[in-house]
Amino acid sequence: MDLENQGRIKEIAEKYGQDEVVVVLGNADPGGAEVFAETVTIGDPSYAGPLAGVSLGLPVYHIFELKSEVDPSVWQENIEMMELVLDVEGLINSIKERREKYSRYSIPV
């Protein structure tokens, strides 16, 4: 996750509280999704950004997990194509595994 986004997430979590923030990822690659999920839960694994050593424990989801929360017409217009392209199951599993292990907060989905 680039350093700027790490900084933004840290700032938002500090401003609103860690139990009031949800991170929704749109990664295309399960490997990248894992790194992003770890960054917002246990801290930046590369120890390069503002979240290095910072354990926010935020609830983190892939957008594919939140289909039921999205207006079907918006979904169709913006995301349906990527459902055909990406490894949906692999992405969900990689993030879910890290969320269940590292997130200290959750949302009812």
Place this chain on the structure above:
Amino acid sequence: MRPVVKGVALSLFHVPTLMAYYGNVPYYERVFKPDSEYLSKLTSTARTYDEVVKYPPNQVFIGNYSPEDLRKISRPWSVNDNFSANRAGEFGEIFNELEFYGWLKIADSFDLVWLEKSFLARVKEILSGHSLFNPSDLKDLGEGRDLEDVKNEINKGNAIPLLCGSEIVGSVRNAHSYDENLKGYPLLEKLSNKASAIVVLRQVINNCAMEAKSIDFVIESSEEAVGDMFQPGGGDLAKAIAEKAQCVNANGVDVRAFCAGPAGAVVIASSLVKSGLFKNVAVIGGGSIPKLGMNSREHVAKGLKPLEDCLGAVAILISEDDGVSPVINLDSVGRHKVGTGSSPQAITTALVSEPLKKLGLSFSDVDKYAPELHNPEITEPAGAGDVPLANIKMIAALATMQGEIKREQMDSFIVERGIVGFSPTQGHIPSGVPFLGWARKEILKGNWKRVMVIGKGSLFLARMTNLAEGFSFLVEKNEPLRELPQPSTLSREYIREVIIEVLQEISGNLGG
């Protein structure tokens, strides 16, 4: 007048030392962690020139092997020792670092690049026999400098060193005492871009067996801003490059749109030819020093060789219709508009689906799609995946959503109409246009009828907008235009035939 792709030049410059010292990632690592393990591995694992020549994607880039050949070669390509290779190909050539320093000096009009005398003598000996070398280049190369003088300037902080391996062979001097735009490092970036673009501009003129004086206009489309502290992006690198390619009748402009620059520039160049304003417009893009070694940290960490050790450069000559060369169809150009939206679906619809629909074409009417052509062997270890594969998958998915192909046909669509990435990750270089060499060749051979080139740019990087930019255009077989009879010979019978033909077309479309 229809615009055609008259010729294409694509060349690479293997510059491992420039990567290790001046690629942006290694450069800042050297500033903050000069003793890091990454930096020592970056140098110790760098590829040799022979390895770079033998690297299959590079052979595709310069025109010796086709992208289809590349698909058949097993990966990792980086360990392919049995591949027969040549430094020169139909489109261009792979130059080594010594030769590149020579081109860098030729590109220098202000005595900013100093090369040590004995090194320069070797450069002259090698370059003077090259078919792209002009007699005037000898004067530009000069006589060289004593090593002591070169080192003194570096030690005084007036210049940055140029190295070959661990040996100092020259320097790039500051052109101003405090203007950050004119310091040695940014000047090295700009001059490197200029040098590599000079080579490909000369090459495309040679490839087309034309005279340099026939070029009317040059559009430079890279991601380099040239200027001083009062106008940091002042520009017209195009004219500076045209000058060194002896294009005496040309002037030019720089077009910028991050990675979408070259595709946009081709559309502009084609429009200038179609309007009749110019007959020959060259679109050029030189190489990027900052992008050298961009993913090398990940490569080295995974035990791979740093593969981003080459500058890439491209030149495309757009000319008036010669009746043979493939045509750029300006009847329908794909554009990512301000209101398009930023999801991959919205972008793919705007750049692929909408321009086809406008012409009444289906997804399967296009033989090959050329989106971002990044070499996956470079991007995958860095977590960016296989970019061209992801793009063709999106196109196949859109074709499925629009009912043109069935879901089970997606895989065959992807293989048949996609292209394996073969371009170095030089930003604007991979963005569709390197495929124009192969597109031209295969369309001329009759193997393909129509290809689509797609360029996309990440404008958010400049912090001016969150929007992306995008252009796409179709390159088609040069079918003869139906000759219209002169008004004096227009018969009633002819007009009747045309009206019937049009009505039949309309009723056919209604039925479909």
